[in-house]
Amino acid sequence: MKKFLVMFVVLMVSFLSAKSYTQADRIADMQKMAQAMQDIQSGFFYNNLDIVKAGAEDLKATIGKIGPTKEEKNNKDVYERWLDNNTAMTKRIERNIKNKSDTIIERFSTGDATQALQVYSKIMSECMKCHIRLRKW
Ligand code: HEC
Known part of the structure; x- marks a missing residue:
């Protein structure tokens, strides 16, 4: 019963958040990603x-x-319509960032910090691709 309740809540939350992705949500997600990038960087420095x-x-x-x-x-x-219509670009960037995140783990696991760092900077340029093209920064 408890398990069922948890499942239900999880489903409701994901349903609701899928329904209304707000700007505040996105800003929070962006900050989370900036933090994640910093974490990766710390991991590099502290090996x-x-x-x-x-x-x-x-x-x-x-x-x-x-x-x-x-x-x-x-x-x-x-x-804003342009932002919306660029979901193809967004999906491509998403895919690249996901793949490159895996590559970072792979490279760093095998002791290849140089390669991992290269992939890290590629992820950064994926972030900036969206900021520059979509946001015209
Ligand atoms: C698909 C487009 C897109 C991608 C990819 C993207 N961003 Fe953003 N980013 C935005 C938009 C749009 C905003 C503005 C947020 C808003 O006002 O809704 C933003 C804002 C931000 C901000 C400022 C948040 C604030 O506090 O105002 C940070 C930090 C950030 N992004 C980090 C990142 C990082 C790190 C990555 C890559 C891992 C990334 N972004 C990838 C579109 C993107």
Whole structure:
């Protein structure tokens, strides 16, 4: 019964959050990803695989949630519609970031910190790709 209740709550929460992804949610997710990137970096500096792994897993889990908000989808504003219409780009970036997170773990696990760092900077450029193209920063 308890298990069922937990499942129910989890389902409801994911249902609700899928329904209304707000700008506040996205800002929180962005900050989570920035933290995950910092964690990976700390893992490099302290030569700690567990920290690298935790950061990479956080990043993978969070990037999947990023997308346009409900308001943006309904907005007539050209900029925001463009954001919405770029879901193909968003998906591609998401896929790249997920794959590269795995690669970081793989490389760092086998002691190849140089390669792991290279992949790290590629992830960073994926983040910036969206910020620059979608947000015109
Ligand atoms: C698909 C597009 C996209 C991708 C990919 C993306 N961002 Fe963002 N980012 C945004 C948008 C849009 C905002 C503005 C948030 C808002 O106002 O809704 C933002 C804002 C931010 C902010 C500022 C949050 C604040 O406190 O205002 C940080 C930090 C950030 N992103 C980090 C990252 C990191 C780190 C990555 C890569 C791991 C990343 N972003 C990838 C679109 C993206």
